[in-house]
Amino acid sequence: MKPTLSLKMIAKTYNDAINALNSLQSNYANIMAIREAGIRKNEMSLLEMREWARRIGYSTKDFNQLNVIHITGTKGKGSTAAFTSSILQKYQDKLPKIGLYTSPHLRTVRERIRINGKPISEDKFTKYFFDVWNKLDATTSSLEVFPHMTPGSKPGYFKYLTLLSFHTFMQEGCNSCVYEVGIGGEYDSTNIIEKPVACGVSLLGIDHTYMLGDTIDEIAWNKGGIFKDSTPAFTVSGQPSKGLQVLEERAAERNTVLKEVPIFKELDEINLGIAGEFQKSNASLAVCLATQALKSLNIIDTEVPLQQSSQLLPNVIEGLKDTQWEGRCQTFKKGKNNWYLDGAHTMDSMTAASGWYKDITAKSSNKKIFLFNQQTRDAAKLLENLDTTIGDAAKFDLAIFSTNVTWESGTYSADLVSMNTSKEEVENLSVQQNLATEWNKLHKDCETVVTPSIETAVKKIESLSNEPVDIFVTGSLHLVGGLLVVFDDNN
Structure with missing residues (x-):
């Protein structure tokens, strides 16, 4: 009789890991029940997170050796994290391994856990x-x-x-790590970090109200929850006044001082690795966070710059120029067509994305196409905001509203499976049909098309004509990521 092999004895694959990870997603019904019940994260979620860490062999004090830079905000926190990581990588003679934890991902979940800017391998x-x-x-x-x-x-x-990121960075011996908060800050799972070397807050706005509150005050209170005793804290200039006041109060509670970061004039003279005028604010915040971290680790003795006219270090400038962050103000040419990608799911983000697209295509005489989806938030208001921002400067000839489903077969790429949206709404295309109706109210002369998948939308665009077109892809980052996966498959 042959011996029975246990699951632990069978070699596991990357697909096994992804399937197991996807089983941990909350389904749509559970998420809606939580929202309707008004249940928000609380202290228990952090107690549980510390307990999960204990069970995999760590005290949260162990993570202090990662020398974490902790970043929150509503808009731009991911870009700020990418800029910060890139700057630190310019000091690899002293910091050989820089960890970066962000969300969401575009093509593959491994993008969330990076070392020296690159997603960890499938094997790791x-x-x-x-x-x-x-x-x-x-x-x-x-x-x-x-x-x-x-x-x-x-x-x-x-x-x-988040647990996996801590375990990975500890096992890999990372010298410093940049952590982007998932949602909020106070009760976010990343907030078990006890002694970060610097904390940063990008621009505040209204988002995730079912978890964080309906006002800037409430949202700022949550975001300010990442501040720690005596850890230097920084935020961008131009915060809503009420939000800034709450952040300052939260900093005082944690025995630290919040410093406002100006937009450095020197950034006007360089091409940032992430395009968009608004990225100068995120880049400036990253300069201060990285400088503070490097100073805390005794790698440089330069004071953190806090004047618009401050001269930036050469390594800092190179780090900003070399930053790569797909799906955010990203431009590329495929065949005859020009693609402009920027995920935007809040009003502020949509204003920034639309303004960037308007500026970059201002002199183009090509026909214009708009590809959009936002499955869960108030997409109609985002469309209105986009229309107001762009105006007649970049009139669209065609608007396509797609689901986030990757393939024409009706399936998702394994790393992009999402159980937190209504399966019925996706299959019925009800969100997309409603968006097409709303867009037609704004532009009666613009053709609209609804597609059941991203691959279908791409084929529609590529079959249109022999003339080059400009395509603006915005809304859900899941849409942007799925588009990149489709392009990868077609290469």
Whole structure:
């Protein structure tokens, strides 16, 4: 009789890891129930996160050796994190390994966990993923203290990835790590970091109200929750006055001082690695965060620049110029067509994305196409905002409203599977039909098309004519990421 092999004895693959990870996503029904009940994150979510860390072999104090730069905000926190990481990489003689944890991802979930700017390999992702998975299976928690942490249970999708990032960066011996907050700050799973070397807040705006609150005051309170005792804190200039006041109060509570960062004049003379005029604010914040980290680690003795006219270090400028961040103000040519990509899911983000597209195509006489989706937020208001920002300067000849489904077959790329949207709405194209109707109210002379997949939308665009066209892709980052996956497959 042949011996029975246990699952642990069978070699696991990257696809096994992705399938296991996707099983941790909250489904649409659960998310809507939580929203309708008005349930928000609380202190228990952080207590649980610390317990998950204990069960995989770490005290949260252990993570202090990662020398974390912690970044939150509503708009631009991901770009700020990318700029900061790129600057630190210019000091690799002293900091050989720089970790970067961000969300969401575009093509592959491995993008969320990077070392020296590159996503970790499939092999490393798989190894570290099942390290965490198996350790959680082999340990338990007190059900009296943690009633939801039953034997065999796992943290949700984002919390699991946060745990995985800590484990990866610790095992890889990272010298400094840049962490982008998922949502909010106070109760975000990344906020088990006890002693970051610097904290930053990008521009505040209204988003995730069901979790963070309906006002700038409430949102700022949540964002300011990342501030730590005596850790230098920085924010961009131009914050809403109420939000800035709350951030300053939160900093005082944590025995630190919040410093406003100007937009450095020297940035007018260089081409940032991420395009868009508004990125100068994010880049300026990154300069101060990286400088503070390097100073704290005794790598440089330069004071953090806080004047518009401050002269920036050569390595800092090179880091800003070399930053790469796909899907954010990204331009490329494919065949005869010009593609302009920028994910935008808030009003502020849509204003910035639309303004960037308007400026960059101002002198183009090509026909214009608009490709859009936003499955879960108030997409109609985003469309109105886009229309107001662009005006008649870049009149669209065709508007395409697609789902985030990757392929014509009706399937998603494995790394892009999403269970947190309504399957029925996606299949019925109800969101897309409503968006087409709203767009027609704004532009009766613009042709509109609804497509069930991103691949279908791409084929529609590529079949239109022999003349070059300009295509603006915005809204959901899942749409932008899926588009890049389709292009990869077609190369």
